[in-house]
Amino acid sequence: MSATQLLCDYLVIGAGVASIAFIDTVLTEHPTTKIVLVDKNPVPGGHWVNAYGYVRLHQPSVVYGVASRQLEGNWMKLLLGKFTLPWNHRASKDEILEYYATYIQDKVAAGQIQYFPNSQYQFTQESEGTHAHCFSSLDGTRYSVEVRIKLVNGVLGECIIPSLSPVDFHVDDGVQVVTPNQIFDVHHHMDGTKTKHFVVLGCGKTAMDSVVFLQREMKVRPDHISWIIPNDVWMLQRGFGSPLSWHEALLENINDERKTSLSLERRGVLVRLNPDIEPTKFRFAVVGKDELMLMRLVTDCIRRGRVTRITRQPETGRIVVAFGSNQDTWSPDSTIDSTDLIFVHCTSPGPFNGNEHVDLFVSEQQLNLNLFFPPPVSAPFSMSLIAYLESARISNSLDMSLARQLLQSSKTETLKKQASCIESCEAISDNDVLRRLITAMKLHQGNLGKPFQIILNLGIFLAIGNKDPTVVYKFLKENRLSLFSSPGSKVGVYEALGLLVERAKPFGLAYEEIRLILLLREKLQALEGK
Structure with a gap:
C-alpha cells in the first residue's frame, strides 16, 4: 500500500500530559511550528484516558495542564458558582480529558497540529535517527513523515496503571481480582443480601484513592476493608509546603534523610498513615486531611512485603495470600465467604516504569521527554x-x-x-x-x-x-x-x-x-x- 505523505517540524509520539505541555511551549515560542501528533488512544490525555473514574489531581489545577491555558477555568465562576478558591480546585478525570481534547481541537483548527489518534509508531523502525518516519492507523492507513527538525518521544514517562497491566504474581482461578476502574461496577451489581469484603493491594496513591472511595462514595464500612501495604510511605499533606519542601529541608538538615522527614512531619508538610510506624519511602503522593482520616479508619493493615501468590484452597475454598521469604501467609477472617472477597489491584508501578535513565536531547534528530523535576507537579x-x-x-x-x-x-x-x-x-x-x-x-x-x-x-x-x-x-x-x-x-x-x-x-x-x-x-x- 502507498503511504500518505506528511511534512512537519516535529513528529511527536504520544498525546499525553508530557507531549501536550511540550507542544504548547514550542508553539508559544515559535507559533509557525508545524507538528504531527501521533497517539495510540482515541482521544488525547495519556494515562488519564484509562484511569479510574474517581481519580482527581493530587495538586491544584492552577499548576497543571499547559502553560497557555487555565485548567481550573474562570476564577470568578469558581468563586461565585462553586464557592471554590482557584488554588483549591483539583480537576476530575472528565475535566482533564475535556481540557486536553479542546486544546488539541483548537490547535488543529489553527493549522498548527495534525492529530492522528488510534495510530501506532514503532520506535524500532529503521528510519530512527533520520528525518524519515512512518506510522500506521488502526484501520491500516500508512503515513510517511518527513521531519524537518526532530522526532519527539513523549511516551517514556507513560504511567503503568492497573487497568492496563495485570498483577505480576500468580492468582488462582476463583479469586476475584478487580482494578480500581471496576470496583464501582462490582458494588453496583452486588447482591443486597450479602456484604462484600474488599482487600486493597498496594501502598501508592491509587490504593489510597481506592480506600477513600470505598468508604466515601460506596459506603463500605472500614471493617469490611483490608489493606495490604508493602511499604509505609511518607505523604505530602495538601496545603502544606510544596514539592520543593523535601529538597529545602535536606539542605537544612545536611543531607540526613531521616532527620529531614521527621522535621517536615513536625511542620505538617509530611504525614504518615500510622503514627507508630515510620515510613521507609517517599513516593510523592499528596493527601488531604479528610482523606488521611478515612485511610486511618481501616485498621486491618497487613505489612508483610509484596504479595507473591494468591491461592484458593480446593478443599475449603479459603483464600491464602503469600508474601516474600520469611513472611507468614495471610488469610481473611474465616467468617468471610471467599465468594464475597474482592481484591483491588493497585500494584502497578505508575510513573516508576524504569525509563528514567535515558538522554533527553538524545541526538540532532530525536528528543526524549522525561522528568526534569520530581513529582507531583513535575510532568x-x-x-x-x-x-x-x-x-x-x-x-x-x-x-x-x-x-x-x-x-x-x-x-x-x-x-x-x-x-x-x-x-x-x-x-x-x-x-x-x-x-x-x-x-x-x-x-x-x-x-x-x-x-x-x-x-x-x-x-x-x-x-x-x-x-x-x-x-x-x-x-x-x-x-x-x-x-x-x-x-x-x-x-x-x-x-x-x-x-x-x-x-x-x-x-x-x-x-x-x-x-x-x-x-x-x-x-x-x-x-x-x-
Whole structure:
C-alpha cells in the first residue's frame, strides 16, 4: 500500500500530559511550528484516558495542564458558582480529558497540529535517527513523515496503571481480582443480601484513592476493608509546603534523610498513615486531611512485603495470600465467604516504569521527554522547560559558551577517557552539549536517586536558557505550570547552590560538581535574593 505523505517540524509520539505541555511551549515560542501528533488512544490525555473514574489531581489545577491555558477555568465562576478558591480546585478525570481534547481541537483548527489518534509508531523502525518516519492507523492507513527538525518521544514517562497491566504474581482461578476502574461496577451489581469484603493491594496513591472511595462514595464500612501495604510511605499533606519542601529541608538538615522527614512531619508538610510506624519511602503522593482520616479508619493493615501468590484452597475454598521469604501467609477472617472477597489491584508501578535513565536531547534528530523535576507537579512543568530549551536552541539564544564551560568543568577523568582522546567541548554540537549536560530526574523505587539534582537542573536551566538569566527567570515566574509562579514565591537557586558548596562534604559533592556549581553561581548572581 502507498503511504500518505506528511511534512512537519516535529513528529511527536504520544498525546499525553508530557507531549501536550511540550507542544504548547514550542508553539508559544515559535507559533509557525508545524507538528504531527501521533497517539495510540482515541482521544488525547495519556494515562488519564484509562484511569479510574474517581481519580482527581493530587495538586491544584492552577499548576497543571499547559502553560497557555487555565485548567481550573474562570476564577470568578469558581468563586461565585462553586464557592471554590482557584488554588483549591483539583480537576476530575472528565475535566482533564475535556481540557486536553479542546486544546488539541483548537490547535488543529489553527493549522498548527495534525492529530492522528488510534495510530501506532514503532520506535524500532529503521528510519530512527533520520528525518524519515512512518506510522500506521488502526484501520491500516500508512503515513510517511518527513521531519524537518526532530522526532519527539513523549511516551517514556507513560504511567503503568492497573487497568492496563495485570498483577505480576500468580492468582488462582476463583479469586476475584478487580482494578480500581471496576470496583464501582462490582458494588453496583452486588447482591443486597450479602456484604462484600474488599482487600486493597498496594501502598501508592491509587490504593489510597481506592480506600477513600470505598468508604466515601460506596459506603463500605472500614471493617469490611483490608489493606495490604508493602511499604509505609511518607505523604505530602495538601496545603502544606510544596514539592520543593523535601529538597529545602535536606539542605537544612545536611543531607540526613531521616532527620529531614521527621522535621517536615513536625511542620505538617509530611504525614504518615500510622503514627507508630515510620515510613521507609517517599513516593510523592499528596493527601488531604479528610482523606488521611478515612485511610486511618481501616485498621486491618497487613505489612508483610509484596504479595507473591494468591491461592484458593480446593478443599475449603479459603483464600491464602503469600508474601516474600520469611513472611507468614495471610488469610481473611474465616467468617468471610471467599465468594464475597474482592481484591483491588493497585500494584502497578505508575510513573516508576524504569525509563528514567535515558538522554533527553538524545541526538540532532530525536528528543526524549522525561522528568526534569520530581513529582507531583513535575510532568507538565518539566516538559515546558525542555521545550523552552529546545526552542532557544532553534533560535540560537542559548548561552552555549557557558554550557560548554559547565560541561568541561564537570568532566571527570573517567568521562574524559570515554570522550575519544579528551574531545574538546568546542568540537561538539549544541545538541550534544545539551545531551551531556541536561539529565532526567532519577527515580528509584519511589525515591530520588540524587537528592540535589533538582537544584542543579534548575541552576543549569536558568544559566544557559539565555545569555541574560533574568530573561529565563521571567519565563519561569510567568509560566502557570511553574513551582514559582505564585505571588511572593522565590526561586532561591543562587542561595541553594551556595549552601551546597558550603556543605560539600556532607552532601558528598565531587570536586567536578563543586566547580560546576561555582560557575553557575557566577552566572546567576543577578538572581540573588529572587
